[in-house]
Amino acid sequence: MATGRRIKFSVLNVVAQPHPPGIYRSVFERAAGVGVKFWGDQYVALSPISSSRNGVFTGRIAVWTQVDKNSDVIKLDEFEQLALRDSEVSLPNNIGLNSRIFEYAFNESKHLMYVEQQNEDKKYLSPKRAELAVHRILGQLNFTDVEEVRVQIVPEADSVERVLSVPRLKRVEMRVFRPNPDELDDQANALLDELQEQGIQRTDIALAKAPGVDTIVLNARNKLLAKIAAFNGYVRSFGRTEGGKTIEASTKDHAKVVSVEADPDKSTIAQARYVAGE
Template structure:
């Protein structure tokens, strides 16, 4: 039996305002057309290197994110043979085209334009791309002047897990709960809670609402259904933080530390990595 290979994905919630029909498909096409690398950490960059439109009529866009090392050739070079900084003569022999970058790795992505969810592969054959790095990449592309002029500001949040919310509420003593809600899209919900929040923020010309619940002296907050309902919305539209005590003493927890993690294993002799990722997303 072939060794089964790990595959995993994180999820980003991309929100535009206003958001008329078709706007998210136009958005992913526009940021792909930039053909621009974005620094995600240190000398590591990422870019959308492939976009497939074959399922665009169904609101599905697939493709690749490629990460690579971008060398700053203006910085000093080191000669490991002579154990000293390379000379100008040595450096003059180096010829690397500006468009070539080493240590490249590609990861699959799927963008569901109807639900404005961006699924990104976070593990591939021992290489990783954190969902936060994918958020930095998309955020950097969305902040391009050509994009903001056309789509206004894009809000890109990491979707957090329900298990993470339970962990946040599992403190022995909860003295404060802070729920942050950014302006959501109401069209993906079954009831009017998020629609009311969006209307409230719109009327105030605001993009964020922060709800703070504090315990009475010598009491602990007991999260009821109302607080949990607001908090569940924040898993896709913000974050939830608790402050209090556990067995170790004073502490705090945040759903930011519990991103949604889709993971599985697949047999490479039976299915391709592309197909395994698609199954993982459920799209």
């Protein structure tokens, strides 16, 4: 029976270099249970993961407010401030406040993470916050079997076209990380070979409009670089309206969202697993 409610998932690209079989499961197993500060006084952690089925495992992201026990509290009725340790408030060490939990599923072969945007309690985790949370968690781990683990938002398929379509395009910036070679077509692999031959892991490209030209028009090579950058870095553009106002656009602002109708007979995690396995 249709519920009318839809479940939306942000999509994150998690890239390990190198990426031998089983590396993504290993990375997330090591990341489980490690609480990390990631936004203001908010902390985040990943749960232990499930077993893999058809190349997909699942888990949960917990976000909470961590109380600093050396901080002060205020009695609102008396407008009196005092040290937390001198107040009547006592919190066990394993308690976080204002908590919310979001389900996720991870496709190992595609190294894509599908993160619930709004849980059943109507708490929200935006694509950018999800990206930052997972980046902070994985970034504080010490890996000996991989050189790099990188996390980024997967943009919409037309994100490059939308970013480059700003009027009077005067500047284009691209950050390109070396992608996994099995993701690319022959043309893109040729560009990847150039990076590898020079020992380059990341390249930053800035294209500025020449004087007397109305707008930048990218050639085929730079369009291909932009396509790679959108999924392995970012593309940012700057244009100008007729009134002279600067317009800025980025592929990070066009996050891919997968939306499915909620099935009352299935849990959110089961539906996340289905989405990730498609």
